[in-house]
Amino acid sequence: MTGWQRWSALVLASAVASSPAVTAQAASHVFLVQNSGWMEPFYTDPASPYKALVTEVVQAAMAPGDALVLASFNQGLPGAPSPRALLAQQGKPNRNKLRGVLGPLEVGRKPGGKAMADTDLGEAVGGAIDGALGGKPGLVWLFTNNRNSPNNDQATARRNREFYQLIHEGKAIRKALAFPLKMPVQGAQYSAGGLMVYVFAVHEGGARELDALLASGRLKQVITETPARLKPLDQDTVRLVPARVENTPGVRYAVLPDGRLRAELDADRPAAASTPSARITWRLENAMYPYTITSADISAQAALAGEVKPVALQADTVRNLAPGKPQPLASTLSLPVANVPGKWSLAALSTAGSAQVIPGRIEVRLANQRLELSQTFRQRMAELFPGDPLPDIFTPPAQIQGSRAVLPVEVRLQYGAGPLLAMIGGLFALLAAAGALAVAATRGRKVVVIVDGERRTLRTKAGAKSPLYNAAGDQVAELHTTLFGHQLANVREGASVQLADKAGR
Structure with missing residues (x-):
């Protein structure tokens, strides 16, 4: 472990623990800022927004109690270690502090000469995960032009693929997103048209932190581009959004603001005691930008109270489902209610006159799945990174042939007060009989x-x-x-x- 890794790891390990008030919510961030020779125009162009972008992403990504390591990277050599920590602390630094740290940063040089430093993306990401984070959950951010060329290796396509394999095959990385940004810059030696910002969620804790950050909308205030998903490609790949529901006797359906489906059952109606069904038309959406699902076999099932029943879909295949272009999908949904508490159960009696909420889910599975990088994304990459073989490295791994997505369902079972009143009446009768017996006995x-x-x-x-x-x-x-x-x-x-x-x- 290099000096920067020991220092930054110590900061990240101790920062959150030093403040009990934020321990449960604090996240750890490592921001890696590339300064190799290929990044020369991002540093020498007077109009370059590169450092300003890094500052604003740090501001948007971090919550007040989070821990941070900000480091520059290129390729580590004897006498010129990489990455090199610029700032490590608990708590979000203000803009002036970030500007003061990033302002003096220049293109890295090789030891003993003026040659500009090469780039090793894998070394930087691996060092952040194993060193700065110490193998613990967190988020690793990477600001790069995607020119991965250790020792000035011109085989950038192969080097990029090695980096991509690190992302997909690395067990520590649970989620990975890429934000392609337009950033035309002109330097003395090189020019560039775009920049890529990656974020890697390390372990399940890091994945939850990334989900929470995206849901907060803070990052979207700085980066408005839709993130390209790199990993995972086998979870939450599609979304089912109810578009039209036909109610059935004894069952009322509603779509909640968050997209969940709610079914309200009247326990006193005969339909609720059997297997209530409904015709539902969904919008099937591709959630895997920038990939198009060219073909896949699709099936679905509903689970409730430990019982599972298949969902009858009008079509059992998906064809050419592109991101942002939903397809209609009709279905017959039969709620599995055999194990739902009956109206004479303790659960029903305890909620008589009100509704008991039972969580369920609809699970969608895609098999024999074929993915292709969307043409729109390829065109955008060609515009931002002309001549760069980058789109090829977005080819989905061959082993990902299936995926699943889950739609939460909320079932509200409405119990009438009749059984409870009957039981109360019976209880009073029993008490009266017991009282009569007691009087007779004495x-x-x-x-x-x-x-x-x-x-x-x-x-x-x-x-x-x-x-x-x-x-x-x-x-x-x-x-x-x-x-x-x-x-x-x-x-x-x-x-x-x-x-x-x-x-x-």
């Missing part, structure tokens, strides 16, 4: 028995056993009293004992 009773022709009146209660004696004082029987009456037990042989009837006879 209420004193009067019974008349006849022993040897002598009438006797006894007071007893349910559960009591009363001995009966003759005139000589000998026990001749027992009187057992229950909730339902009286009976004689253990009557002595030869004794005359009997219960008087209701009339006392």
